[in-house]
Amino acid sequence: MSEVKALTGNKCAALGAALCRPDLSAAYPITPQSSVVEQLADMVYSGELDARMVQVESEHSAMSVVQGAAAAGGRVFTATSAQGLALMFEPYFRMSTLRLPMVMAIATREMTSPETIWSGQQDAMSVREAGWIQCFCETNQEILDMILQGYMLTEDPRVLIPVNVCYDGFYSSHLVERVEIPSQAEADAFLPPYSLPAKLDPRTPQALDPMTPGELLMKYRRDHLESMRAALAVIDEVDAKFAAAFGRSYGGCVESYRMEGADLAIVTLGSACGAARDLVDELRAAGVRLGLVKLRFTRPFPAERVKEALAGVKGFAVVDRSVSFGWDAGPMYVETCAALGESLAGKAHFSAIGGLGGADISMAHLRETALRLAGLAAPGRAETLWLMD
Amino acid sequence: MRHVTPLGNQGMYILDTAAWRVVRPVMDKNRCVNCGICLSLCPVGSIYAEGKQILISYDYCKGCGLCAAECPKQAITMEAEVK
């Protein structure tokens, strides 16, 4: 039976990981992620969780240790944020391109400079071309659930791509919400034990990653891209399986909220979706036909689903908690426009950037965004809106 | 499986290093005492034992001359490779 508790996002990530019975976890402390590994350590040191815990000297080594354990046939977990993610980039890129499955939580945080430790999605967004699957969570329940779903997804033979479960630092990592925690038996019934063969085993001697000529490398890259595409369907399958087991469905790659008959849409991701829902309710009551498109996965980018969700709107704004240098916009705005292709014509749209470095994305900011959108007369791109007080 | 080369898939990566050789070690079995020092120092692993006998294989020998230089009995001489 599930248990109901009030929990922080970080506790949910740790509990989610523990329910998946990892063989090994290695991590290095960094704000706002640290309590994930602290709680895993508690469980291991109290004997509650039968797993190896390796306290490394850096995130570079955290990713390297889990990489070695995954290559030796283990289910592994780690978590990080911002500078830690940047430091581990080298083995991070290699984890996905070695096609080793794993789940890593990212309590997202703004990148330095200027010096900051607060929330922002610049860290995860900056590594979205590193070959990982990335999902973004709105609630603490979703964090826990997506860790469980993440292992099923990453270990699917059609996928074999590591998964990032991202959630907003502090807003989600440190705030408490009501969460249903599945029992170990329920988790076991959902997620089978790890069964992929070890790549480094004297019983089946092989060279893992010999020097590879370009022709072969291109084949591997094409395979990787094809698996990313295949993952889109697997994400929906896993969501359906999860719903059957636990009664909670998140809609797969994209969730549409009150998009029926919507003229206008706010597209966003992560914890900002909570405020966006309230705003949609408020403006709908006032007669504005506004809806929310919640981007749940950014890699693979669910282009078709986004296009479908926005098919009927006259205008949309994408609210990003990070920037795309060189586009004068947020990265998800750029990608949403790319996904819409020809159907972008005839729509009014703009990028809204807010919530950097721990700043809030408030109801007032979202109201400003929606009302500006409602007031746009002509189709095409309007100037980027900075959500600042 | 991706990015892995199972043993035997296309065999070992073996270069024809014998082709590099400009001089070849020739062992004078009258002087050789089969001590095996040359075998222990050959970087290529080209010197082998057959029973008590120490012998040189030319399959991969690169002709570095370490065996000749280190032989305590001066039983190995480097001779010009004739092709």
Added chain:
Amino acid sequence: MSYIDTIKKLPQVMTPGSSACQGCGGELITRRVMQLAGNNSVFAVPPGCMAGAGVDGWSYQNGCTAPIHITLLDNTASFLSGVSEMYQRKGRGDVNIVAIAGDGATADCGFQSLSGAAERGAKMLYVCYDNEGYMNTGFQRSSTTSLGSRTSTTPAGSAINGKEQNAKYLPLIMSMHNIEYCATASPSHMMDMVGKIKRGLECSKRGFAYLHIFSPCPTGWSFRPDESIDVARRAVRSNIFPLWECERGRYYLSFDNREPITVREFVKSIGKFASLGEAELNALQASTDSRWALIKRLCER
């Protein structure tokens, strides 16, 4: 069984035809370590001469008969920590977990991961073949390059002549991590080297074992390939490379060099030292003497 009989009997693990240069110390060391560890091992060989020589394999071909991975230049020890933990967890602690890495991957950018794994007592044997520079990329300076040495990034110029700093003495730093086993070895003293590789493998079952092996490089250092072993011997006999081991905090001298030759006798015939003058040779002799004195004192009972 004598060490030569051991070498005779054990099959080769490394490919017979690697592209290592003629007279390569690294190839000899790698061949010996792999042979003694055997096929019930997982090897990690990061980018460097031995990876370039094909030990990690090439496209669909293997460079050895055991499982192997080309780690990143800077994560060999941490990657193997994960492999080692998994083999402990599977109850297969008999599998040898072995790194064979050059000095760049060990003393420079790989040092943080190495130090972390050593401090944690990760169960593995880490072997550094020290050829005193980045040989595979064309002999650039590393932190273990010796004082006065000419490299492609510390050329023998008229304003500055070779490397201006002393070599970082990594084996002593590693022994200070309180590891299970730490030793230096030289292919010129093969019996000692074979014994240390075996001891290192045994100790890797209990904790971290580290071997620092002198690896003469004819191509980078500019000497004749058939001189490799003699250069290594002179390095030991001149105290440029003292042989010692340390087990659980106790230091032992492996070769009590009672009549050392001079540094001048070591550098003769080695091209990378060719432009050294009196002052530079005196400085190299002085640093060599002081290190030897330190090692001797550590080894006193």
